[in-house]
Amino acid sequence: MRAYEEAARLDALRQLRLLDTSASESFDRITRMAGQIFGLPIAAISLTDTDRQWFKSRVGITHDHIARAKAPCAEVAETTQGLVIPDLAADGFYANSPLAQSGIRFYAGAPLITREGHGLGSLCVLGAEPRTASPEELAALTDLAAMVMAQIDLQHAVGRVDPVSALPNRFRFLEDLDDLARDTPGEQRFVVLLDLARADQLNALIRVMGAGYIETLVKESARTLREQLGSARTLYHVAATQFAFLSLPGATMPGYLDVVSAGLAVSTAGSIARFVTTMAAGIVPVTLGAIRSQEI
Template sequence: MTSLSPHFNEEARLGALRSLRLLDTAPSKAFDRITRIASRLLRVPISSISLLDRDRQYFKSRVGFDLVEAPREDAPCNWTIRGERVCVIPDLLHDERFGHTPLVRRGGMRAYAGAPLITRTGHSLGTLCVMDTQPRRFDDDEVAVLAELAAMVMAQIELQNSIGRIHPVSGYPNEYQLIDDLDDLAERQPGVRRAALLVESVTARQMQQGVRVFGATFVESLIQSSTERIRRALDPRARLYHLSAARCVVLLEDGANAPEATARQLHLSLRDPIDCNGVPVRAEPAIGIDVFVPGQVAARDALRRLYSAVDDARGTPARTAAYAASHDRHHARRFQLLAGLAGALQAEDQLSLVYQPRVDLDGRPRGAEALLRWRDPRHGDISPAEFVPLAEETALIGALTRWVLHHALAQLARWRAAGVTLKLSINVSAADLEEPGFAGCVATLLARHGVPPAAIELEFTESMLARDDGRVITQLRALRAMGIDIAIDDFGTGYSSLAYLQKLPASVLKIDRAFIGDLTASAHDQKLVRAILRMAHDLGYRVVAEGVESAQCAALLRAWGCDEAQGYHFARPLGAEALIKYFGAMLDSKPTRR
């Protein structure tokens, strides 16, 4: 399985791709020669240089097929670009991600190997990939050949586009030159410590507002004004590099001497408003500092450490921060988890579901909530509160949601086949509602497993549903039209207005555990919960209390008319068999109330 690159950033990647002006261009003999060599050396009928745009893959060169472009979704290359190594899939038909796709079902493709085309700054433009109509494995030598050919493609791209080393607006050396210079220092002066500073002159929000009001000329004016201000504040021996509209790197010539003093001088130089087309823009500079030895720290890693430091600086009163290895370890863990999660989605023994019972306040079973668990071989048990938000920042969230839906519905189908009928609640991410085809995907999975829509409930957090987005309402209405119940999860922690809640096609409201934990001791929480119950019932919602951990709390909720509850007082999350035994024991021990 390919590992997730810590440098992957979709918007930056797309910017790098489009800046090279490769999309929708005429065929090139140089690229065609490489794809033909790939097919011959690896003995495959199909090869291509695939450049991945936002929603399509454009074939700059191809052997064995005539398509110029194809949808990016579900393409193996869409996974390959997220890693740094060759991705090999011996049999697409038996890979859960691709076995259902037209590429396999109608195109007959079975084996795949792809090498990412990575720029010097770490952005993956696309792939050099080969495919076979028969399942097969690619040995180490073949993988090495493919990687070498991909490097040839990148060399050709750089040659054809004459990638420069000077920023076109400021005239200062750019990121490419910085990387070259750091590599050069590692060779010429090995073991010498260097200090670098990353200066971010304005916040991302200021940049967005400026572009919205003044257009692209705002960016050019900001670049010219801020870089000159920075240059004047520096020692003449310091090297200045221009990375992006609001970011510059300063490499100090005198080793690691006094970078903090330079940072103070830079803050002073940016204290006065920057003139942007006659409009004074108040700078909000942040400066990240790193002291390192080129060569012992790779050029790309040095740049990454500076980005980490400047992000930390934004959260400090002084707006200056030195690189902290502890923070880097935190970020490294995030990337390791993302890489591990990509593999876990294909493994059979890492992800699992447990089920927390939901009961009415008389103690009768009402259903269960499916909860995702992940046991990583390296890090052990990982909390969903840690890895789900990470997945939501990447394209992994769609695959993760499909995994949960598939396995939850499969289990529900097994229960129903055994004569056990219960409603299963499944958590869904905010990103899923932004996908136009999400409701259709749910319908397809329900049909595949033979589960009626009324047997499930989909949970969405309040803050997600409260976004006044027409796409959210459209998706929710489509789901409700199928007969699926919609639950508003973690109610009370978001920012929704009552007017907006009234518009939502939801039927269940779940009171967040933050209001339940101290319910027996807090008069304030008691008033809030009673008010939520009255409001929710007036709006037609069933109400579920989360985090009920004592009989006293359950008694209060029952007295106030709460419909259902879940929590450790009733049961911890259980395996599939244990859940059925639990409900069976509950029914045996509870007389039916009329």
């Protein structure tokens, strides 16, 4: 794969904001179906990152990623073609791969392809014994991979993405909180809410500058805040001029106040409305699963 093609593929993957997100039952049920169709104990939705295969969904394995080097799913992502390896131990390229060395013998993967033609990864099934795959099994795997992409498109589109900021919205925020509570109940996090301006300031801006100016302010703020947060944390657009995000695990209140204050200062300094608006932030400690996400 050419360097520019790989860069475009990775950019498409990043824009979907799937990497390092919580497990989701909507994906897990497809993964389970894939394993059941083949009668195999291991199945996964594997996304090809820069140097790893990260599992959005997995059955029969505990780790959430493996190295990309000599991973069959990476070949599927790069070629956007299905791949069947009847016996990894007898394959000239994959015989010394981490999968083969761990005891995996059979692999079958169907590509996860965006509408633009970028390969995100693979829906794959694995087994500890050599075997073949029937045309019917491979057709079913391809259909399930298409269902995975339909689910990805659904989550990225209507109902979960704000049309102005292009950020995940309040519905997605609550959904992600529920998924985290299911996966790591009792874990301590901080919810940070950012408000771009007071109500009276917004009303004055709309009267003087028009509603379009508020949209410009929201888009600019979304871009700046995303740059401040980086890729490790997801920024949500939860109300007209309000954003929210979750702290990473292990954060402490004193330290996190400093982080939020510093980020707020940078965002405010670059705002087009910095002289007529007052950005504010609130931080709430949350124990995942202790209360309903709607109550936060």
